Amino acid sequence: MTQGQSVEKILVPFKSVPDPYAGAAASTSKSVINPFDEIAIEEALQIRERGEATEIVGVTIGAPAVDEQIRAALAMGIDRAVRIDDARALDPYAVARILRALVEKESPQVVIMGKQAVDDDSNQVGQMLAGLLGWPQATFVSKIEFLENKTRARCTRETDGGLEIVAINLPAIITTDLRLNEPRYVSLPGLMKARRKPIETLTCEQLGVTVRPMTTTLSTSSPTRRAAGTRVGSVEELMAKLKQEAKVL
Amino acid sequence: MVETLVLIEHDRRQVKRPSLHAITLAQQLGGEYALLVLGHGLDEIAASLVSYGAAAVIVADDPALAEPLADRYATVIAEVARKRGTKTLLGTSSTFSKDVLPRAAALLDAPMVTDVLAIEEMDGSIAYRRPINAGSMLATVKVEGDRRVLTARATAFEAPAANVAVCPTERFLFDAASLPNGVQFISREQRASERPDLTESRVVVSGGRPLRDPETFERLVGGLADALGGAVGATRAAVDAGMAPNDYQIGQTGKVVAPELYIALGISGAIQHLAGIKDSRIIVAINKDPDAPIFQIATYGLVGDLHQIVPQLIESIRRG
Amino acid sequence: MDFAWSEQQRELLDAVGRFASKQLDYDVIANDRDAVFNHDAWKKCGEFGIHGLPVPAEYGGLGMDPLTTVAALERLGYACKDNGLLFSINAHMWTAIIPVLSNGTEAQKKKYLPGLCNGTLIGGNAMSEPNSGSDAFSLSTTAVKKGSTYILNGSKIFVTNGPIADLLVVFVTMDKARGADGLCAFLVEKDSPGLDVSKKIEKMGVRTSPMAEVFFTDCAVPEENLLGKEGAGSFMFTKSMTWERGCILASAVGSMQRLLETSIRYAKERRQGGQSIGKFQRVADKIVNMKLRVQSARHMLYHCAWLRGQREPVYMEAAMAKLHISDCWVKCCEDAIQIRGGYGFMVEYEVERELRDAIGSKLYSGTSEIQRSIIASWLGL
Numbered sequence: 001m002t003q004g005q006s007v008e009k010i011l012v013p014f015k016s017v018p019d020p021y022a023g024a025a026a027s028t029s030k031s032v033i034n035p036f037d038e039i040a041i042e043e044a045l046q047i048r049e050r051g052e053a054t055e056i057v058g059v060t061i062g063a064p065a066v067d068e069q070i071r072a073a074l075a076m077g078i079d080r081a082v083r084i085d086d087a088r089a090l091d092p093y094a095v096a097r098i099l100r101a102l103v104e105k106e107s108p109q110v111v112i113m114g115k116q117a118v119d120d121d122s123n124q125v126g127q128m129l130a131g132l133l134g135w136p137q138a139t140f141v142s143k144i145e146f147l148e149n150k151t152r153a154r155c156t157r158e159t160d161g162g163l164e165i166v167a168i169n170l171p172a173i174i175t176t177d178l179r180l181n182e183p184r185y186v187s188l189p190g191l192m193k194a195r196r197k198p199i200e201t202l203t204c205e206q207l208g209v210t211v212r213p214m215t216t217t218l219s220t221s222s223p224t225r226r227a228a229g230t231r232v233g234s235v236e237e238l239m240a241k242l243k244q245e246a247k248v249l
Numbered sequence: 250m251v252e253t254l255v256l257i258e259h260d261r262r263q264v265k266r267p268s269l270h271a272i273t274l275a276q277q278l279g280g281e282y283a284l285l286v287l288g289h290g291l292d293e294i295a296a297s298l299v300s301y302g303a304a305a306v307i308v309a310d311d312p313a314l315a316e317p318l319a320d321r322y323a324t325v326i327a328e329v330a331r332k333r334g335t336k337t338l339l340g341t342s343s344t345f346s347k348d349v350l351p352r353a354a355a356l357l358d359a360p361m362v363t364d365v366l367a368i369e370e371m372d373g374s375i376a377y378r379r380p381i382n383a384g385s386m387l388a389t390v391k392v393e394g395d396r397r398v399l400t401a402r403a404t405a406f407e408a409p410a411a412n413v414a415v416c417p418t419e420r421f422l423f424d425a426a427s428l429p430n431g432v433q434f435i436s437r438e439q440r441a442s443e444r445p446d447l448t449e450s451r452v453v454v455s456g457g458r459p460l461r462d463p464e465t466f467e468r469l470v471g472g473l474a475d476a477l478g479g480a481v482g483a484t485r486a487a488v489d490a491g492m493a494p495n496d497y498q499i500g501q502t503g504k505v506v507a508p509e510l511y512i513a514l515g516i517s518g519a520i521q522h523l524a525g526i527k528d529s530r531i532i533v534a535i536n537k538d539p540d541a542p543i544f545q546i547a548t549y550g551l552v553g554d555l556h557q558i559v560p561q562l563i564e565s566i567r568r569g
Numbered sequence: 570m571d572f573a574w575s576e577q578q579r580e581l582l583d584a585v586g587r588f589a590s591k592q593l594d595y596d597v598i599a600n601d602r603d604a605v606f607n608h609d610a611w612k613k614c615g616e617f618g619i620h621g622l623p624v625p626a627e628y629g630g631l632g633m634d635p636l637t638t639v640a641a642l643e644r645l646g647y648a649c650k651d652n653g654l655l656f657s658i659n660a661h662m663w664t665a666i667i668p669v670l671s672n673g674t675e676a677q678k679k680k681y682l683p684g685l686c687n688g689t690l691i692g693g694n695a696m697s698e699p700n701s702g703s704d705a706f707s708l709s710t711t712a713v714k715k716g717s718t719y720i721l722n723g724s725k726i727f728v729t730n731g732p733i734a735d736l737l738v739v740f741v742t743m744d745k746a747r748g749a750d751g752l753c754a755f756l757v758e759k760d761s762p763g764l765d766v767s768k769k770i771e772k773m774g775v776r777t778s779p780m781a782e783v784f785f786t787d788c789a790v791p792e793e794n795l796l797g798k799e800g801a802g803s804f805m806f807t808k809s810m811t812w813e814r815g816c817i818l819a820s821a822v823g824s825m826q827r828l829l830e831t832s833i834r835y836a837k838e839r840r841q842g843g844q845s846i847g848k849f850q851r852v853a854d855k856i857v858n859m860k861l862r863v864q865s866a867r868h869m870l871y872h873c874a875w876l877r878g879q880r881e882p883v884y885m886e887a888a889m890a891k892l893h894i895s896d897c898w899v900k901c902c903e904d905a906i907q908i909r910g911g912y913g914f915m916v917e918y919e920v921e922r923e924l925r926d927a928i929g930s931k932l933y934s935g936t937s938e939i940q941r942s943i944i945a946s947w948l949g950l
């Protein structure tokens with residue numbers, strides 16, 4: 001636990017996902033940092049820029065191809081990055097167990113990560129990691145303030161019923177919601193500097209974890225599309241359809 | 250032993266109706282199921298749950314559980330599951346269950362499947378169908394191990410029928426003093442709304458970016474919703490622009506709705522938004538761009554300026 | 570010649586593409602109508618690193634080779650529809666930054682380049698005058714040395730970025746009798762006494778790029794702001810002009826690529842006579858021509874930039890690239906309009922603006938006629 005003026009270390013796990021802005025029509029889908037994780041990175045950077053944290057370490061799990069997203073994270077401004085070399089299709093629980101090993105190695109005071117990855121939409125890893133570590137968690141967070149010499153954080157959470165405010169003891173896991181911040185873009189000078197920052201590669205073996213995914217995707221399919229409907233020409237026609245055809249009014 | 254444990258949500262006064270839909274999935278899974286409810290001062294809530302065909306209603310009632318703090322709730326839920334030999338721990342997809350259940354899964358050393366839409370028999374075991382990529386794809390997944398945690402999409406399962414048989418209510422006893430203490434509840438912003446709950450309403454009217462400001466949003470989207478007795482939703486663009494509060498957001502990262510009638514006002518139809526409305530029975534789109542993607546899934550599309558059309562529509566509904 | 574991108578180049582180009590499509594894909598119709606310059610987008614481009622692409626890191630740039638630089642600008646032109654903003658950036662890079670970088674003293678470079686690179690300073694170039702256009706060296710704005718200052722008198726026209734510029738590269742004569750050998754250039758800061766900038770000049774195209782006339786009335790410029798040597802003006806101008814000609818239309822190639830893609834989409838979707846119009850040979854031909862033009866324009870752009878990277882002279886190649894790309898751009902815009910029929914003529918469809926924007930490219934940085942004269946003279950004619 002830090003007693004000093006700033007949190008010593010923030011760990012930001014992030015995932016590389018197909019670009020969600022590319023749209024279905026895009027033929028070559030590029031990978032990007034999961035938008036929620038990008039928000040987590042931005043938040044960590046802002047905390048450091050306010051002088052409330054010293055070091056930001058990023059971590060991702062994947063094959064060497066994800067180095068491009070790692071460099072993007074370094075270019076945004078994180079201090080260093082770890083890639084855990086594992087090309088398997090892992091499930092959230094496997095990811096959480098690997099991350100636990102890394103958290104134990106790095107001992108950050110705060111882990112900030114996206115609430116969900118937009119490819120898998122599972123929304124599990126942060127909570128599982130918190131459970132495995134026995135750390136407090138604040139999920140779906142749209143505001144973070146540190147309290148009492150960085151021993152606690154006050155977090156605003158976005159829940160179905162509206163905003164909820166909790167305080168959590170550190171070390172803790174925080175998962176981000178969309179409105180926490182607007183991530184900066186990677187600048188070219190940042191990208192050039194990122195090339196000189198270290199990317200450490202570790203294997204699960206080196207971390208001393210053996211995990212096997214317990215969830216397997218058997219198949220994927222396209223959902224049945226809604227049949228294209230009809231155009232109406234006026235409010236009167238719309239009202240008539242809703243009353244007579246759809247019978248919802 | 251209860252095969253399946255269904256986590257039920259409430260707002261202290263009453264049960265949240267969508268959380269009952271998970272019971273239907275429990276029934277489809279077969280075997281005995283119990284309902285689990287946590288909180289403080291739960292007598293009435295527990296009493297309202299006794300007729301859903303469960304083996305028991307298990308109540309964890311303690312001042313330490315007065316607020317839904319994930320670390321405490323997950324600990325108690327995992328303890329109940331372990332003591333009851335539960336194979337499947339189940340909840341309905343909501344921010345509450347998504348906060349608490351993955352943590353419970355980790356405590357139970359169990360894998361988890363989020364947003365189950367349907368189950369299938371596959372080679373003698375059960376496979377789960379769930380949406381991925383903002384609902385643009387469906388994945389069929391199976392899990393290993395003898396325990397699993399699921400959340401069910403409320404819109405994919407019917408509400409369970411209440412029957413005459415009444416099941417027992419059991420109080421789950423635990424040592425509140427040994428619960429984790431790392432999270433402290435501070436406050437909750439509860440808006441009193443006269444309108445029905447977004448995820449339960451028969452009619453939902455949503456607005457997008459062109460609604461401009463909170464006043465226009467309320468006048469047009471709110472006005473039409475009130476004329477129809479419906480709930481109000483919004484796109485992320487509208488929420489980000491401050492026209493509507495955060496919990497109005499519908500879509501991949503907001504709420505999923507499936508009303509009888511969904512009316513989209515000035516909404517382009519990005520897949521992230523469609524992910525939350527696809528299962529609505531009737532979708533009406535009003536948009537000035539004839540090529541807006543929303544028209545591809547709308548049951549009825551009306552091309553035009555919403556600032557002119559919506560007041561006419563309200564007027565027409567009021568006239569009856 | 571090898572145009573295969575290295576991993577580093579690809580990463581950089583992808584980053585430019587992503588930046589531009591997220592930050593610069595804004596609505597241009599109103600800005601074009603009202604001739605509004607987008608300061609915010611300008612600043613973002615500076616911070617992102619566009620302006621400093623070809624400038625060495627010690628002066629605040631990225632030290633990119635010419636080929637990578639033009640390819641990056643091409644990506645920018647593809648994703649950003651604000652040709653006026655891109656024109657302002659190009660004028661800033663090729664007619665202000667490059668002259669300072671190539672001819673400035675160490676002190677001048679240290680003083681101006683970092684700001685010019687990061688978007689805080691805006692540069693422009695004042696060469697053309699009411700009575701000297703194509704025949705640029707016949708200019709008549711004068712400079713007279715008085716102690717440690719130079720006194721400038723005269724007027725300049727068509728100064729891109731004039732209304733917003735912090736720093737102007739101004740060409741003047743010190744001795745009209747010596748013709749081209751009497752020319753020199755100054756770095757004139759915006760608040761210099763005796764410098765007046767007219768209000769914006771309204772234009773047919775690139776309307777979001779502000780332009781002004783500039784007047785000098787006993788305008789005193791300190792001697793340390795002399796750029797290069799007295800009498801070296803025409804040499805400097807010719808040299809930086811080859812940069813300008815070779816690079817200024819890089820973003821136009823991106824714009825053409827975008828027009829090609831949107832035209833293909835339109836030709837597939839629009840149905841007439843029971844089929845999509847792309848099935849009509851006369852429509853398909855237009856698209857094939859667009860494709861040929863984009864491809865050949867891109868090759869000329871890359872070839873010229875690659876040669877420059879090899880430190881080869883590119884006087885003729887730059888003139889050819891400028892001539893060819895501007896021609897292709899205008900023709901692509903005409904085709905894009907024609908393919909869309911009456912819709913193409915409507916402001917909402919955003920191709921009529923593209924045509925208006927493209928036409929200027931046959932005029933600035935030397936008219937097409939002048940490019941032809943240059944090519945002819947290099948061919949010994």
Ligand SMILES: Cc1cc2nc3c(=O)[nH]c(=O)nc-3n(C[C@H](O)[C@H](O)[C@H](O)COP(=O)(O)OP(=O)(O)OC[C@H]3O[C@@H](n4cnc5c(N)ncnc54)[C@H](O)[C@@H]3O)c2cc1C
Pocket residue numbers: 020021035036118456457458459483484485486487498499500501502503504514515516517518519520521522535536537538541553554555556
């Ligand atoms: C990771 C991620 C998660 C996301 N999650 C969500 C989510 O959960 N929910 C969500 O909604 N979005 C989400 N988004 C955002 C989504 O991609 C879209 O940006 C958003 O849905 C667009 O909102 P909109 O339709 O209001 O705005 P726009 O896309 O700007 O559309 C506005 C529409 O209004 C029409 N219009 C304009 N003026 C008028 C008028 N006068 N009359 C009639 N029509 C008019 C226009 O033609 C246009 O079609 C997410 C994005 C990402 C990347």
Ligand SMILES: Cc1cc2nc3c(=O)[nH]c(=O)nc-3n(C[C@H](O)[C@H](O)[C@H](O)COP(=O)(O)OP(=O)(O)OC[C@H]3O[C@@H](n4cnc5c(N)ncnc54)[C@H](O)[C@@H]3O)c2cc1C
Pocket residue numbers: 660664693694695696697698701702703704726727728729730775929932933934935936937938939942
């Ligand atoms: C959008 C735009 C931005 C500009 N920005 C700048 C700027 O930032 N700074 C600046 O100094 N200037 C700028 N200019 C001016 C530009 O460089 C001149 O317009 C150009 O050099 C032509 O000069 P002129 O307009 O005086 O035409 P003229 O030289 O009068 O030419 C008129 C016609 O005669 C032809 N012609 C002239 N001489 C010859 C010849 N020898 N052989 C064959 N044909 C000939 C020309 O090709 C043209 O068709 C800009 C112009 C435009 C359109």
